[in-house]
Amino acid sequence: MTVWDRPEPPTRPVPLDRERIVAAAIALADEGGLEAVSLRKVAARLDAGPMRLYGYISTKEELFDLMVDEVQAEILPEEPSGDWRETLGILAHRTRQAALRHEWLADLLGGRPSLGPNGLAVTEATLAAVDGLADIDTVMRAVETVSAYFTGAIRREIANLRAERATGLSKRDWQRASGPHVTRMLATGRFPALAKAVYDGTDVDAEASFATGLDWVLDAVAAKLTRPPV
Amino acid sequence: MTVWDRPEPPTRPVPLDRERIVAAAIALADEGGLEAVSLRKVAARLDAGPMRLYGYISTKEELFDLMVDEVQAEILPEEPSGDWRETLGILAHRTRQAALRHEWLADLLGGRPSLGPNGLAVTEATLAAVDGLADIDTVMRAVETVSAYFTGAIRREIANLRAERATGLSKRDWQRASGPHVTRMLATGRFPALAKAVYDGTDVDAEASFATGLDWVLDAVAAKLTRPPV
DNA sequence: ATACGAGCAATACGGTGTATCGATATGAGA
DNA sequence: TCTCATATCGATACACCGTATTGCTCGTAT
Numbered sequence: 001m002t003v004w005d006r007p008e009p010p011t012r013p014v015p016l017d018r019e020r021i022v023a024a025a026i027a028l029a030d031e032g033g034l035e036a037v038s039l040r041k042v043a044a045r046l047d048a049g050p051m052r053l054y055g056y057i058s059t060k061e062e063l064f065d066l067m068v069d070e071v072q073a074e075i076l077p078e079e080p081s082g083d084w085r086e087t088l089g090i091l092a093h094r095t096r097q098a099a100l101r102h103e104w105l106a107d108l109l110g111g112r113p114s115l116g117p118n119g120l121a122v123t124e125a126t127l128a129a130v131d132g133l134a135d136i137d138t139v140m141r142a143v144e145t146v147s148a149y150f151t152g153a154i155r156r157e158i159a160n161l162r163a164e165r166a167t168g169l170s171k172r173d174w175q176r177a178s179g180p181h182v183t184r185m186l187a188t189g190r191f192p193a194l195a196k197a198v199y200d201g202t203d204v205d206a207e208a209s210f211a212t213g214l215d216w217v218l219d220a221v222a223a224k225l226t227r228p229p230v
Numbered sequence: 231m232t233v234w235d236r237p238e239p240p241t242r243p244v245p246l247d248r249e250r251i252v253a254a255a256i257a258l259a260d261e262g263g264l265e266a267v268s269l270r271k272v273a274a275r276l277d278a279g280p281m282r283l284y285g286y287i288s289t290k291e292e293l294f295d296l297m298v299d300e301v302q303a304e305i306l307p308e309e310p311s312g313d314w315r316e317t318l319g320i321l322a323h324r325t326r327q328a329a330l331r332h333e334w335l336a337d338l339l340g341g342r343p344s345l346g347p348n349g350l351a352v353t354e355a356t357l358a359a360v361d362g363l364a365d366i367d368t369v370m371r372a373v374e375t376v377s378a379y380f381t382g383a384i385r386r387e388i389a390n391l392r393a394e395r396a397t398g399l400s401k402r403d404w405q406r407a408s409g410p411h412v413t414r415m416l417a418t419g420r421f422p423a424l425a426k427a428v429y430d431g432t433d434v435d436a437e438a439s440f441a442t443g444l445d446w447v448l449d450a451v452a453a454k455l456t457r458p459p460v
Numbered sequence: 461a462t463a464c465g466a467g468c469a470a471t472a473c474g475g476t477g478t479a480t481c482g483a484t485a486t487g488a489g490a
Numbered sequence: 491t492c493t494c495a496t497a498t499c500g501a502t503a504c505a506c507c508g509t510a511t512t513g514c515t516c517g518t519a520t
Contacts, residue, residue, distance in 0.1 A: 193357035216453075220450035268477085281479090
């Protein structure tokens with residue numbers, strides 16, 4: 001029985017950690033959307049059996065939580081600006097950019113409280129920016145309002161983007177001509193204001209539209225923050 | 231071979247239509263959340279095989295679309311008020327109430343463009359309310375901003391509500407004392423503003439918080455709508 | 461040398477969405 | 491009235507899913 005007769009010992013499995021698991025899951029999601037993320041496929045990317053993952057997470061939902069938290073690291077600004085308005089604006093824009101890079105984020109954003117380290121850090125940065133500008137309840141209302149806005153806006157933007165991609169047409173072209181159902185509905189005359197909006201509205205840049213709405217909301221918040229509470 | 235020996239002829243299957251299918255699906259979702267909705271279970275409620283549904287819908291996603299559109303009928307106000315601000319506010323509040331009745335709506339809201347008859351009617355009502363108050367692009371920005379706000383706010387509210395239900399504690403109690411992870415994180419001192427918010431903030435009524443944020447956003451929109459565009 | 465304990469892979473279960481296809485009942489045409 | 495085409499439905503099947511269970515295989519401690 002020479003060495004060559006004996007097989008090499010089975011290679012020890014590649015060590016795993018949450019970081020690698022989450023990275024694999026994010027890669028999968030970036031390529032094929034959230035629905036392409038299955039524990040089996042994530043595990044396969046790491047040359048592991050599906051069950052191996054259960055040492056690191058105990059549920060698929062938890063994997064999603066980790067994914068969101070990981071991406072939230074991209075949102076944190078390097079250094080805090082002195083201007084609360086600028087800080088909030090930057091956070092909103094960075095969240096949007098993260099969602100454009102990882103469209104699946106739109107499906108998860110706001111879906112559950114984000115309590116991971118990066119999620120908490122984002123919240124901290126947000127609160128720190130407006131801390132002391134008013135009583136705490138007003139401040140809370142302010143940050144919640146702003147984040148409700150950009151959460152909703154991002155979600156809609158991604159939803160529209162997907163719809164456009166699915167039909168290969170810009171939103172307005174599609175509404176105007178090629179979406180047979182919508183066209184037919186508009187032709188019924190039951191939606192005059194909508195028809196007008198579709199035919200007369202211009203196709204605005206998504207980022208500009210996001211920025212405008214954000215500015216308005218920040219205007220509103222500014223009015224409440226700088227004035228002492230009634 | 232008497233009559234009694236012969237079985238009765240097989241009863242023809244109960245006729246189906248989208249309305250009945252959607253109603254069954256909504257019932258299922260109301261009881262057990264979106265994840266309780268499976269084509270098999272929906273079909274079973276209607277004494278049908280799963281494949282039968284494919285005559286009425288061609289994909290599960292389409293069923294979700296129908297569900298959303300159905301619920302949007304609950305949102306439409308009976309008669310339009312003359313005041314645009316009141317109309318937008320009512321639409322927002324009714325959407326929120328619909329989401330409280332059908333929590334799964336929060337998972338779907340804003341997830342894709344809603345082009346069903348009721349969805350279009352809601353959009354029409356929204357646009358009609360502000361029609362003519364400014365140039366069309368400003369008007370679009372206005373309704374999109376408001377709806378981004380309440381979409382996001384509703385989603386967060388439902389998310390928090392679920393988290394509270396899962397732990398049996400109010401959000402603040404849970405953050406303060408019982409969420410071991412959060413407590414530990416706050417104790418690190420790395421999140422001073424957040425810690426202050428958690429410990430000093432009061433537990434505000436969700437509806438009041440929603441209404442306040444909404445008012446702020448409407449304030450902002452009002453400022454842009456009543457003033458001619460720059 | 462042996463016992464133990466952790467980590468891992470394999471297997472299995474009950475579910476999912478949906479494609480395919482054969483039976484069957486219904487309505488039309490002869 | 492009988493026959494045939496057609497639409498509809500049910501069963502079956504497939505590929506996949508998340509996860510519980512089980513038993514093996516190691517490295518380590520005794």
